[in-house]
């Protein structure tokens with residue numbers, strides 16, 4: 007039985023991932039900025055799956071606390087899954103630096119900060135797996151959400167570089183690229199049902215990808231092809247589109 | 250998010266702004282900010298009890314909070330569904346104290362309707378087994394109540410159709426079992442008189458219910474199959490079952506794909522009944538050991554079977570009349586059979602004593618049957634209501650989509666006390682449903 011640390015554990019996607027790993031018999035460590043919100047999930051997982059589940063306070067934006075957070079974990083996780091993120095509002099962010107900053111720091115800076123800590127530990131141990139939930143939004147900037155998209159693009163590039171480095175340390179890194187997912191983040195948006203996944207589908211994809219040591223995975227296979235097409239549109243045309 | 254919703258009878262269908270939540274703080278905030286709303290579970294009530302312009306869905310609020318496997322006490326958030334609870338408790342040797350005929354309902358719904366099962370005459374209704382629960386009131390406050398703490402809130406919340414507040418947490422006692430199987434006895438009854446006799450004769454059985462053929466006239470009027478059951482002991486099992494006495498059933502389900510004309514479902518139930526009634530191996534009585542799923546939830550194997558009643562939907566008509574009013578039962582069955590509008594099958598059960606503020610069960614006979622919505626139906630049901638009332642009976646709000654306010658009032662002698670308590674905890678009628686407005690339990694203004 008291995009231990010799985012889930013960062014940003016109160017989100018719908020994280021709950022699905024935690025349940026997936028717990029049902030396979032793993033011990034679960036939940037980390038979120040509001041531990042109070044984790045209490046019910048903690049008992050639920052422990053009772054439902056007969057496994058160990060613990061909860062910790064973790065704020066992605068408190069960069070300087072990250073080393074102490076990881077050091078304080080009583081058991082070091084074998085697998086770390088970085089789920090937290092912040093979509094924000096592009097229009098607000100354009101005019102309001104604090105919104106931009108929050109988007110960038112949550113999706114990029116915060117992720118880099120905590121995963122530096124985790125990867126250094128794994129590198130020293132010569133084992134471990136890291137999975138990061140990025141987004142297809144990071145594959146090409148679009149006018150509707152380019153601030154979030156560029157932060158995710160940075161995160162995707164970070165994961166790719168980290169994978170390269172960690173390969174030589176027997177540590178594996180997975181990049182997960184969801185398209186649309188029905189979660190709290192998107193509950194007020196109207197999403198195309200055919201293109202939108204349930205959080206459980208993300209959990210299954212993550213679980214399989216970690217197990218099979220995949221590098222970059224999409225949730226719902228066709229998103230890889232959709233993004234391939236979107237990326238192949240020449241810039242002179244792309245800039246004229248309303249996306 | 251705005252969407253079209255309906256409950257199990259697919260009547261009425263309405264547009265509602267449905268909100269979801271996962272955490273206590275989110276819920277309290279949501280309730281505080283709402284202009285009005287009604288709590289909504291899995292929409293398995295048949296009519297308009299959990300419908301309204303604004304609904305707060307509990308389905309994402311579904312965590313298990315504690316499970317004492319020694320004492321058999323279970324505690325969870327209100328959106329957790331019974332099927333999930335069974336998956337956790339059965340392997341540990343425990344069962345639901347009371348379960349309705351479907352496992353796809355939430356714990357909040359079980360309390361809100363104070364549901365009954367085939368064991369009502371022995372174990373009472375669901376709320377009988379509650380240790381305590383939390384209710385979020387219309388102003389966002391959360392109160393813990395039990396029979397001894399905020400007793401008025403507790404009493405009015407059990408069977409109160411969501412009107413006192415949103416039940417957030419429930420702690421309740423389970424029933425000890427040795428195996429996940431049921432020792433079942435099915436007895437053929439020639440007519441109504443006969444089946445009522447059999448109910449009396451077998452009243453020591455924990456579980457009992459009868460399927461009645463509503464169409465048969467003459468001497469065989471009310472012919473039926475009485476289904477009895479006890480939780481099987483290990484010694485009741487065969488060698489194969491004995492290897493894993495608390496085994497969970499495998500998930501096997503088929504889905505009803507789209508709305509069909511109602512004769513399709515009727516043909517199906519006619520066939521199923523006749524198969525049992527006339528089946529070669531069905532002599533007077535069958536005794537066997539079956540899994541708990543086919544015993545408690547025969548219809549859950551077909552997901553969305555309600556689509557079998559067509560697009561216009563259907564009403565499930567359920568009433569109870571006191572023991573001494575057998576004549577009322579006969580009269581109503583006769584009216585339905587004469588009119589030829591009911592489903593082929595009706596479900597009959599004997600309730601034991603219960604004296605609640607607003608819960609449906611009271612000692613007597615309860616009958617439930619499905620009737621597809623069509624012209625003239627509501628007028629006909631108004632007539633049946635009068636017969637029920639004449640015999641001192643009442644209707645089940647959880648199945649209702651059409652009764653008149655006067656029928657509710659005449660059937661529930663303590664209604665005004667219930668209304669008083671609702672007013673105390675939900676003073677501005679902020680929590681209200683299409684049903685509560687229709688029944689004048691709240692006012693739509």
Ligand SMILES: Cc1cc2nc3c(=O)[nH]c(=O)nc-3n(C[C@H](O)[C@H](O)[C@H](O)COP(=O)(O)OP(=O)(O)OC[C@H]3O[C@@H](n4cnc5c(N)ncnc54)[C@H](O)[C@@H]3O)c2cc1C
Nearest residue numbers: 290291292293294349350355357358361364365410411416
């Ligand atoms: C096939 C089938 C068989 C059935 N058999 C039986 C039976 O044998 N016995 C029986 O008693 N019933 C039976 N029912 C009815 C069903 O058990 C009840 O209607 C039950 O209340 C449905 O629960 P739900 O979670 O779907 O809630 P909903 O249908 O969404 O809501 C039902 C009521 O409970 C209230 N409610 C829901 N959640 C909360 C909450 N958290 N806080 C406060 N109020 C809440 C709603 O406002 C509404 O008034 C059956 C239904 C079906 C479809």
Ligand SMILES: NC(=O)c1ccc[n+]([C@@H]2O[C@H](COP(=O)([O-])OP(=O)(O)OC[C@H]3O[C@@H](n4cnc5c(N)ncnc54)[C@H](OP(=O)(O)O)[C@@H]3O)[C@@H](O)[C@H]2O)c1
Nearest residue numbers: 014016017019065066067090091141184186187189190191
């Ligand atoms: N939904 C989609 O369509 C979609 C598509 C592609 C990628 N993604 C990505 O999937 C991941 C999960 O998102 P989701 O859809 O499940 O949305 P979500 O419910 O909004 O989840 C985001 C989670 O991140 C947490 N978080 C935000 N800031 C944090 C901080 N400073 N410290 C710690 N945790 C913080 C939130 O915590 P609180 O619970 O405390 O608010 C929340 O639990 C995100 O990385 C998102 O970018 C989502």
